């Protein structure tokens with residue numbers, strides 16, 4: 001990003017900050033979306049990607065930013081400086097985000113960029129513009145176990161002053177289970193991409209696998225992208241995308257978003273980055289109740305989630 005663009009970007013988000021509020025949810029084709037997304041859904045649906053574009057799809061808080069950083073470094077042969085050219089949401093536009101914006105509007109940014117582009121979405125499979133599938137765009141989906149995903153989303157809803165009010169922890173668990181949160185049901189989301197993964201050649205990854213063996217997962221992404229990088233470069237990418245490195249990196253830690261939007265005194269964007277943190281939040285009763293409902297909602301699929309019990 002040039003100095004002028006960077007200045008523009010910061011002025012724009014500061015100005016937009018004045019119009020920001022906790023956006024209410026509006027249902028689009030059965031999926032609750034924040035109203036600024038719902039109001040502009042027609043434009044989002046009409047977006048036509050280039051066949052060379054890459055889609056990174058996730059339910060919110062499943063490891064999107066981590067994956068965006070890995071992909072950008074892979075595409076830039078591990079060049080840390082190149083990947084510090086701009087904050088994550090500028091390097092990898094967020095397809096459905098519209099103004100007033102805590103981060104730049106995805107469609108506006110995409111118009112200015114030449115393919116191949118790295119595009120982020122939280123839309124469930126059925127709301128992703130058809131052009132992605134017609135043009136056979138490569139797609140990486142990252143899923144995170146439901147309980148850790150819920151915990152991360154709860155803290156994000158507390159700190160992001162544009163997300164709907166999360167309310168107390170106990171009622172948030174119920175909201176999440178009912179899919180009464182932005183981008184809807186976690187259960188439907190992870191299932192929607194799982195069902196299409198083979199037909200659409202979607203690389204379906206798990207946050208827990210990335211934590212367990214980041215190098216193995218970086219290499220998996222590398223092969224999916226048709227790249228072959230040296231062992232040394234891969235090691236560098238693993239190091240640059242560790243939680244600690246990304247938390248310290250102003251281009252990946254979302255410190256680009258002003259405090260009046262992302263209030264990091266409530267909870268930082270790069271919060272803990274752990275598997276199993278749900279154990280510090282769920283009471284045994286809440287966990288039992290969640291597990292019973294989970295079993296019922298997930299009985300029709302066998303997606304290998306771990307660290308849930």
Ligand SMILES: Nc1ncnc2c1ncn2[C@@H]1O[C@H](COP(=O)(O)OS(=O)(=O)O)[C@@H](OP(=O)(O)O)[C@H]1O
Pocket residue numbers: 058059060061062063064065066148151152153155241242243244246269270271272273274277
């Ligand atoms: N490098 C790395 N390693 C491990 N964990 C990481 C990493 N980068 C981000 N994170 C954690 O991912 C959570 C944020 O998820 P997303 O990037 O999907 O958020 S968003 O939906 O794009 O807003 C959030 O999880 P929690 O800490 O559990 O809240 C981040 O801390």
